[in-house]
Each structure stands twice: as C-alpha cells, then as structure tokens.
Amino acid sequence: MPDLATGERVVVTRDAAETRDLASRLAATARPGDLLCLVGDLGAGKTQFAKGFAVGLGIDDVVSSPTFVLMTEYAGRLPMFHLDLYRIADAADALAGGLLDERQSEGVALVEWAERLGEALPAARLDVFIDGVGDDERRITLRAAAPDYLRYLEAAA
Numbered sequence: 001m002p003d004l005a006t007g008e009r010v011v012v013t014r015d016a017a018e019t020r021d022l023a024s025r026l027a028a029t030a031r032p033g034d035l036l037c038l039v040g041d042l043g044a045g046k047t048q049f050a051k052g053f054a055v056g057l058g059i060d061d062v063v064s065s066p067t068f069v070l071m072t073e074y075a076g077r078l079p080m081f082h083l084d085l086y087r088i089a090d091a092a093d094a095l096a097g098g099l100l101d102e103r104q105s106e107g108v109a110l111v112e113w114a115e116r117l118g119e120a121l122p123a124a125r126l127d128v129f130i131d132g133v134g135d136d137e138r139r140i141t142l143r144a145a146a147p148d149y150l151r152y153l154e155a156a157a
C-alpha cells in the first residue's frame with residue numbers, strides 16, 4: 001500500500017523482469033521535467049530499472065549503461081535522459097557545467113548514482129532506492145520528495 005503521508009512505497013521484485021515491469025508502469029505517469037534518482041550499489045538494478053522505464057515510454061532503442069558517456073538521450077512518448085554519475089569526479093562541477101539544464105525539462109531524467117550530487121540535487125524528485133544485489137530479491141523504495149511525485153507511488157500498484 002502507498003503511504004501517501006510519508007510519501008513512500010516499498011515494492012519487492014524477485015528478478016530483473018519484475019524490476020523492469022515496475023519501472024515500465026511508473027513511466028506511464030511521467031511528465032515533462034520529472035527527475036528520478038536511482039540509488040543503489042553496483043549491480044543493484046538501476047540500469048534494469050532504466051531499461052523498463054524506457055519500454056514504458058515506448059522507446060525502442062536498447063538502453064545500456066551510459067557510464068562512459070555521462071548522458072544518453074532517447075526519443076519516446078517523452079524524451080528520456082539517462083545519466084550515470086558513477087565516474088564523476090566532482091558532481092557539483094558537473095552540475096555547474098550544465099549537466100542538468102533546461103533541455104531536460106522537455107522530458108524525464110533518470111540519474112544513476114544521483115546521491116553524488118548531494119546538496120546540489122533538485123528538491124523536486126522521485127528517489128528510487130534499490131536494496132539487494134546478485135540473485136537475491138530487491139527491495140525498491142519509492143520516495144516522493146515533493147507532493148507532485150506521489151503519483152508515482154500510486155502508479156506502482
């Protein structure tokens with residue numbers, strides 16, 4: 001059940017396909033300018049989540065890890081901007097350099113390792129915490145950091 005009072009909802013997925021399905025359902029509620037922060041260890045499933053989200057946006061391209069290019073843009077119902085900050089030396093510099101700018105207001109941005117932006121992270125966002133690695137199930141906590149993002153908690157049903 002969504003706890004709309006705390007703005008959190010937990011979903012457990014048993015395999016990568018379930019994580020992709022969850023993300024795909026969430027994509028139906030995406031609006032221009034949305035920001036989703038994907039937080040979890042290496043191998044947690046952040047990229048799997050991004051793949052599923054792309055499917056939900058009607059994106060045909062194969063979504064892979066953008067680790068070496070920082071950001072990949074895909075065309076779907078809305079543009080999807082997939083970012084990976086794993087190798088960012090100074091996240092604040094990257095932001096100042098225009099990593100997140102007006103261009104993304106036309107689409108939805110999914111950011112792996114978003115916690116690296118620290119205080120620089122925009123307040124309006126959906127946090128997606130993925131706990132677990134390997135073949136174990138994943139505990140995925142959706143946290144609406146602003147009321148506008150509560151629609152994602154409902155979409156997770």
Ligand SMILES: Nc1ncnc2c1ncn2[C@@H]1O[C@H](COP(=O)(O)OP(=O)(O)O)[C@@H](O)[C@H]1O
Binds near residue numbers: 014015018048
């Ligand atoms: N429930 C699950 N959700 C997501 N991925 C899972 C799950 N169970 C196993 N996996 C596997 O874990 C790996 C996650 O990889 P990836 O999405 O690239 O992680 P990250 O981007 O967080 O480093 C994949 O090999 C995937 O098949």
Ligand SMILES: [Mg+2]
Binds near residue numbers: 046065084112
């Ligand atoms: Mg990844």
